[in-house]
Amino acid sequence: MTPDLLAARLAGIVGQEHVLAQERCAQYAVDGKAPTAAVFPATVEEISKVMRLASSERLSVVPWGSGTKISFGGIPERVDLLVGLARFNRVIEHEPADLTVTIQGGALLREVQAYLGQRGQFLPLDPPLAARATIGGILATNASGPRRLLYGAARDLLIGLRVVHADGTATRGGAKVVKNVSGYDMPKLYIGSLGTLGIIVEATFRIYPLPAVERTWVASFPDGEGASSAVAEMLAAPIVPSSLELLSSPAAQSVARLAGLSLPQGHVALASSVGSVAEAVDAQLGQIKRISERNGAGGGFLLEGDAQERFRTAISEFMPGERNGRVGAVLKASVVISKVLEAVRRGEEIARAVGLQSFAICEAGSGIVRLHWTNNAGEPGVAVEVMAKAIEALRDSIVREGGNLVVMSAPPALKAAVDVWGPVGKALPLMQELKQQFDPHRILNPGRFVGGI
Amino acid sequence: MDKSKIVDELAAIVGREWVISDADELIVYECDGMTYLDKAVPDVVVLPDTTEQVAAVVKVCDREGLAVVPRGAGTGLSGGALPLKGGVMIGLNRMNRILEIDLPNQRAVVEPGLVNIALTQAVRDHGYFFAPDPASQTASSIGGNVAENAGGPHCLKYGATTMHILGLELVLSSGEIVQVGGKTLDVPGYDLTGLFVGSEGTFGICTKVIVRLVRQPEAVQTLLASFRGIEEASEVVSTIIAAGIIPSALELMDRHIIRALEEWLHIGYHEGAGAVLLIELDGPAAEIAAQARGIEGICRTQGVLDLRNAKDDQERALLWKGRKGAAAAVGRITHEYYLQDGVVPRTKLPYVLREIEAIGRRYDFLIANVFHAGDGNLHPLICFDSRREGELQRAIAAGAEIMKLCLSVGGSITGEHGIGMEKIDFMPLMYSPDDLDAMRKVRNAFDRTQRCNPGKLLPTSKSCVETSVAYRPHRIEREGLAQRY
Ligand SMILES: Cc1cc2nc3c(=O)[nH]c(=O)nc-3n(C[C@H](O)[C@H](O)[C@H](O)COP(=O)(O)OP(=O)(O)OC[C@H]3O[C@@H](n4cnc5c(N)ncnc54)[C@H](O)[C@@H]3O)c2cc1C
Numbered sequence: 001m002t003p004d005l006l007a008a009r010l011a012g013i014v015g016q017e018h019v020l021a022q023e024r025c026a027q028y029a030v031d032g033k034a035p036t037a038a039v040f041p042a043t044v045e046e047i048s049k050v051m052r053l054a055s056s057e058r059l060s061v062v063p064w065g066s067g068t069k070i071s072f073g074g075i076p077e078r079v080d081l082l083v084g085l086a087r088f089n090r091v092i093e094h095e096p097a098d099l100t101v102t103i104q105g106g107a108l109l110r111e112v113q114a115y116l117g118q119r120g121q122f123l124p125l126d127p128p129l130a131a132r133a134t135i136g137g138i139l140a141t142n143a144s145g146p147r148r149l150l151y152g153a154a155r156d157l158l159i160g161l162r163v164v165h166a167d168g169t170a171t172r173g174g175a176k177v178v179k180n181v182s183g184y185d186m187p188k189l190y191i192g193s194l195g196t197l198g199i200i201v202e203a204t205f206r207i208y209p210l211p212a213v214e215r216t217w218v219a220s221f222p223d224g225e226g227a228s229s230a231v232a233e234m235l236a237a238p239i240v241p242s243s244l245e246l247l248s249s250p251a252a253q254s255v256a257r258l259a260g261l262s263l264p265q266g267h268v269a270l271a272s273s274v275g276s277v278a279e280a281v282d283a284q285l286g287q288i289k290r291i292s293e294r295n296g297a298g299g300g301f302l303l304e305g306d307a308q309e310r311f312r313t314a315i316s317e318f319m320p321g322e323r324n325g326r327v328g329a330v331l332k333a334s335v336v337i338s339k340v341l342e343a344v345r346r347g348e349e350i351a352r353a354v355g356l357q358s359f360a361i362c363e364a365g366s367g368i369v370r371l372h373w374t375n376n377a378g379e380p381g382v383a384v385e386v387m388a389k390a391i392e393a394l395r396d397s398i399v400r401e402g403g404n405l406v407v408m409s410a411p412p413a414l415k416a417a418v419d420v421w422g423p424v425g426k427a428l429p430l431m432q433e434l435k436q437q438f439d440p441h442r443i444l445n446p447g448r449f450v451g452g453i
Numbered sequence: 454m455d456k457s458k459i460v461d462e463l464a465a466i467v468g469r470e471w472v473i474s475d476a477d478e479l480i481v482y483e484c485d486g487m488t489y490l491d492k493a494v495p496d497v498v499v500l501p502d503t504t505e506q507v508a509a510v511v512k513v514c515d516r517e518g519l520a521v522v523p524r525g526a527g528t529g530l531s532g533g534a535l536p537l538k539g540g541v542m543i544g545l546n547r548m549n550r551i552l553e554i555d556l557p558n559q560r561a562v563v564e565p566g567l568v569n570i571a572l573t574q575a576v577r578d579h580g581y582f583f584a585p586d587p588a589s590q591t592a593s594s595i596g597g598n599v600a601e602n603a604g605g606p607h608c609l610k611y612g613a614t615t616m617h618i619l620g621l622e623l624v625l626s627s628g629e630i631v632q633v634g635g636k637t638l639d640v641p642g643y644d645l646t647g648l649f650v651g652s653e654g655t656f657g658i659c660t661k662v663i664v665r666l667v668r669q670p671e672a673v674q675t676l677l678a679s680f681r682g683i684e685e686a687s688e689v690v691s692t693i694i695a696a697g698i699i700p701s702a703l704e705l706m707d708r709h710i711i712r713a714l715e716e717w718l719h720i721g722y723h724e725g726a727g728a729v730l731l732i733e734l735d736g737p738a739a740e741i742a743a744q745a746r747g748i749e750g751i752c753r754t755q756g757v758l759d760l761r762n763a764k765d766d767q768e769r770a771l772l773w774k775g776r777k778g779a780a781a782a783v784g785r786i787t788h789e790y791y792l793q794d795g796v797v798p799r800t801k802l803p804y805v806l807r808e809i810e811a812i813g814r815r816y817d818f819l820i821a822n823v824f825h826a827g828d829g830n831l832h833p834l835i836c837f838d839s840r841r842e843g844e845l846q847r848a849i850a851a852g853a854e855i856m857k858l859c860l861s862v863g864g865s866i867t868g869e870h871g872i873g874m875e876k877i878d879f880m881p882l883m884y885s886p887d888d889l890d891a892m893r894k895v896r897n898a899f900d901r902t903q904r905c906n907p908g909k910l911l912p913t914s915k916s917c918v919e920t921s922v923a924y925r926p927h928r929i930e931r932e933g934l935a936q937r938y
Contacts, residue, residue: 097695098798098829120697142639153638155647156616163891171891172884177796179613179828180865181602181651182872182883183910184892188615188647192639209697232557236580238671240737280740334637336558367558367637403637424642426631430898431643437894450642 001057003036006081010039013049018042018087028082030062031075031412038064038082044162044170044201047083051199052168054081060443061166063195065106065137068129071409072141073194073448074420085136088201091115093176100159100176102204105136121207124151128370130316136200142192145316146243146273149365151208158187160204165197166439178206189434196449197438211275214242216308217285219292219300220252220267226296227270228341231364233291234272235337239284241365245271245315248344248360251372255361258314261301270297270364271311320359320372328356328374329387329410331394335367335403343369346397354390355382370408388417395422421450456496459517463499463541466509471547473498482542485527485534486589487875489791489845493535495522495542502547504622504630504660511658512628514541520907521626523654525566525597528589530792531873533601533653537908543658545596551575552661559666560619560636565596565659569603572664581666584611587869588777596659602651604869606702606776609827610735611667613869615650622661623649626900636663648895653871654906656899670701670735674745675763677772678752679726683707683822685756686728687802690826692751693732694799698744702733703827704776707806710823713782720775723759730826731776779823780834787819787836791848795859796868799829808858809833816851830868831859857882872910880912 001009007021018040020028025038036059041047054061059080064070066086085106093102096119103112109123110131116122127133127143137143139161144153151157160174173186190200221227227246234241247255252269256262263269270292274284285302292300303311335343344360351358351373359372373390375381395405399422407420424431428451435442435453447453456474464472473479474497483492496519501507514521520540527534536542549566556579563572569590572583585598586605593603599621604613611617620634634646649656680686686705693703706714708727714720722729732748734741745762752760763769783790797805806822809831813820816835824832833855837848856866856879866872866879880889892911896903 095798095800097691097800099694100798144639152612152616155644156612165891169887169890171888173888173891175796175863175865175883177798177829177864177868179604179608179796179825179830179868181604181613181869182865182867182876183880183889184895185602185615185647185651186888186891186895188644189895191644191647193643197643208699235559236556236668238580238668238737240740276737276740277743280737280743283739284737332639334639336555336560336636338557368639402635404635404639404641406639406641421641424640426629427633427642427645430625430631430633430645433898433901434643434895437898438891 006037009053010037010050013053014039014041014046025082028064030070030079031415033076033079035062035079035082038084040084040087042087044164047164047199047201048168048170050083051164051166054443055167055441058441058443060446062445063136063140063199065134066108066132068133069137069141069143073445074452075412075415075447076445077447083199085134092202096121099207100178100204101207102176102202103135104202105134105200107135109133109135109138116207117210120210122210123205123207124157125154126312126316128316128318131313135203139191139200139203140193140195146245146363148363149244150240150242154191155188157205158191158203159206161187161190161200162202163190163198163200166441166443174204176204194449195445196435196453197444213278213281214273214275214304214308215281215285216271216273216303216311217288217300218261218269218271218303218311219289219297220263220269221295221297222267224248224268224341224344227268230270230292230295230297232338233295234288235365237287237291239287240274241272241284241288242275243271243273243363244365246340246362246364247271248348248358250357251318251359251361254320254359255311255314255318259307259311264298267298315361318359318361318372320374328372329391329414330408331371331373331391331405332408333369333371333398333403333405335369335398335401337365337367339401339403340364340367340369343398343403347371347394350390350394354386355379356387356390384413384417387414391418399423424450459513460497462513463497463510467499467501467506471500471502482524482536485529485532487530487532487873489789489839490532490875491535491537493537493539495536496539498542498544500544500547504624507543507624507658507660508628508630510541510543511624511626514904515626515628515902518904520904521658522906523596523600523658525594525600526568526592528593529597529601529873530794530870531867531875533871533873533906533909535874537874545594548660556581556666558636561664561666563595563662563664565594565599565662567595569593569595569598576666580669582669583664584617584667585614595662595664599650599659599662600652600654601869601871604825604830606704606825609703609825610699610701615647617665618646618650618662619665620663621646621649621659623657623659625657626902626905634663653873653910655896655910657905672738672741673733673735673769674741675769675772676732676745676748677761678730678732678757679723679759680728680730680757681725682727683806684803686730687806687826689730689751689755690802691799692755693748694827696747696751698747700732700744700827701735702731704731705822705824705826706731706776706779707822709819709821710779710783713786713821714775714778717782717785718775718778720771725758731772776823783821783834783836788838788840790834790836791852793831793833793835793852793855794867794870795831795856795864797829797831797859797862797864801862802826802829805831805858805862809855812851812854812858816847818848818851820851825868828868829864853879874909877910877912
């Protein structure tokens with residue numbers, strides 16, 4: 001099908017004004033591959049029709065939320081058609097007293113939070129780049145953030161969803177009630193599937209009341225050991241922090257600068273948040289401070305309100321590479337909780353050896369280590385092959401300890417030189433079979449998922 | 454097939470004493486906790502001790518084209534462990550070891566036959582617990598909990614089993630052993646662990662489970678609030694949730710339950726109580742003190758008759774004894790009961806409970822209610838007497854109406870007991886043919902042969918909704934002992 005004919009067929013489905021063709025969709029390139037057309041449907045029926053067309057023409061499709069995580073995943077084999085969800089941006093159903101909400105896949109998390117916030121509630125998802133992320137994109141990438149410690153991640157919050165599959169079939173999975181074991185737990189299938197099984201058009205979540213008071217204690221430690229043993233003690237104590245963020249010293253300096261705090265050079269930071277009624281917040285922060293001091297903390301800051309918000313945004317938007325115009329790579333390692341510091345250290349050593357700087361932001365209570373690798377200010381970038389080797393070396397050491405490492409974001413040249421996902425072992429045939437069942441012609445995001453799925 | 458040859462082969466794998474093939478002994482395995490519908494006897498029961506033995510047994514089944522039915526403790530309430538097509542039942546009771554307890558990382562690795570409570574017992578003194586707490590926790594196996602995605606009173610706060618399972622070792626229908634998930638979060642790839650939880654034995658057999666251990670709370674407070682009727686009580690439930698208070702458990706019992714319990718266990722419920730709420734709060738002391746004040750305020754403005762606060766562990770245990778004994782107490786006042794399991798949005802509870810009462814009147818059954826009110830998970834007990842002609846069928850019909858009622862308000866046909874064979878014909882009422890097809894695709898990906906626990910969870914054909922709602926004839930109907938009307 002010629003590009004013009006494709007654009008015309010799409011316009012026939014959604015209307016001329018919701019189709020972009022050829023050079024007009026350059027901004028929607030994925031790893032440098034621009035689609036032939038971009039289409040912005042408004043209804044499930046329209047998406048179904050678009051998918052039927054794509055399916056019969058074997059056009060590869062990239063579902064697109066807002067693009068904040070579009071650099072995630074392997075380099076797509078082909079990019080023909082972009083299906084944008086910008087017009088799927090409504091809250092469909094919200095019954096405050098049931099603590100559930102149903103939202104369209106293209107809705108911006110920020111807008112959902114603003115809406116729920118007026119009713120004293122929130123969806124406890126706080127992924128990186130939260131300000132621009134969409135619900136569907138967050139689910140497809142299983143993006144999570146600091147507050148996962150208390151509230152869980154997408155898999156713990158999503159209770160129902162609606163998906164349009166490669167052949168245009170629209171299905172629902174799960175339900176709108178918080179407890180449900182009728183049939184397979186279909187919502188789990190799509191979380192983290194990176195748009196390779198279907199397009200998430202609607203999602204129902206369990207939501208939570210906003211805590212009456214929320215405060216964060218940012219303690220600085222002269223070394224990682226102190227912070228790390230403080231984390232272990234906090235986790236073993238009967239306190240319930242909503243997040244425990246460990247920042248390596250370069251990361252702590254960057255975040256502090258953005259948040260308007262001043263932390264001693266060379267110190268690592270541990271930010272512990274507690275949300276509850278005021279008495280309970282103060283009592284728990286008191287314990288957190290005592291534990292921190294016992295483990296050598298050299299002081300800290302109590303944050304709330306706007307200052308706390310600034311600090312959170314600094315973490316969510318953390319992107320040190322952009323400072324000097326060169327983005328390195330963002331890596332995410334998952335390790336057991338007790339190995340967080342070790343992963344940070346290994347990341348620093350390996351990066352340093354090849355002339356890179358490593359900034360670590362860790363969800364220390366969940367074992368998630370985010371590493372931002374970037375060239376040192378003023379120095380030239382590091383060759384792609386060198387960086388790829390360094391990533392593999394770090395991955396090896398993390399996998400040996402039972403963890404995993406995924407490249408979250410990297411320039412296409414680097415992605416071409418490294419497996420962004422790492423090994424998935426003997427489970428791969430099962431995953432390939434799932435893909436085969438749902439998308440036999442491999443039109444949805446081909447090549448971007450594990451094992452080349 | 455030559456049964457005796459297969460029995461010999463299985464005996465060579467697990468040892469002669471761990472193979473059961475005598476008709477007399479097989480009777481033990483003819484049903485699980487769902488005793489009133491079909492029964493089915495497996496051809497052979499095998500009790501393996503290791504993953505490798507499970508895999509070897511499954512390979513034999515694969516070669517012979519035999520159905521494979523995993524069984525934990527057999528407490529399932531939807532007929533999940535019924536070997537509807539015969540074949541080999543794999544009992545996992547011997548595989549009940551705790552392989553690893555890793556407190557700093559809040560993980561344990563266990564075998565599937567481990568009884569739920571045993572894990573909490575093993576870590577209790579260190580300040581941890583395994584959160585899923587089905588009422589059957591002293592008997593049911595963690596493998597069974599995984600397969601059913603079991604719930605329990607405290608999953609209001611802590612979530613159902615799925616939130617506590619991080620990784621599994623699986624034996625697929627080919628006999629292949631596969632690890633999915635792990636001790637860490639976010640293992641790359643599709644969430645096979647999450648998919649397996651709740652798959653009711655139809656994807657294969659889980660032979661190892663990596664679970665999350667949870668820190669014990671600083672404090673626990675247990676309240677019993679008495680109300681004139683179930684409507685007042687259920688309205689308080691949604692007011693509590695709407696106020697942003699999430700107790701760790703929020704259970705409701707109606708007047709039938711209260712009476713039956715009082716006659717039996719003498720809990721000392723308030724005299725005028727037509728419904729009670731058992732409310733448990735846990736967490737930091739200062740937090741639950743504030744929550745308790747909030748709940749007290751709500752109860753007072755919504756007509757509470759009496760609000761009792763357990764002074765100590767002993768009184769707390771007494772209040773829970775009532776809740777835990779509720780079904781048994783009903784068992785004392787009726788010949789038998791049909792326990793339903795459905796879910797509704799919490800705001801719909803007052804309406805739905807009224808309608809259930811009306812269903813009881815229409816069918817002329819006493820329907821007692823004791824349930825996980827905090828998450829809208831109903832457990833109506835339909836009291837009947839199968840010795841009276843047609844009552845079983847009527848009880849089942851009343852149960853079907855309750856399920857339809859749950860669906861009519863946007864709920865679910867099961868909150869924790871699963872579909873099994875009991876509710877298989879109701880799936881088309883909740884899901885469209887395309888929705889069910891999507892589930893079939895997942896099933897095909899895990900078990901193309903369809904020999905893992907056949908006849909469960911998914912209706913086989915896209916049968917017409919109306920005809921499929923009717924129950925398959927019960928044994929007593931087939932034997933001409935009773936008629937449906
Ligand atoms: C008195 C009583 C109270 C109950 N209370 C609750 C409650 O509060 N909440 C709740 O959720 N349930 C409850 N149940 C139901 C039941 O206990 C749960 O469903 C439990 O999880 C079943 O565990 P089991 O070991 O008995 O499994 P079984 O009954 O043996 O099997 C259940 C299903 O799991 C499959 N299975 C078992 N082991 C494995 C394995 N290793 N791998 C793959 N599949 C497997 C079986 O094939 C079957 O389909 C109750 C039951 C009773 C009798």
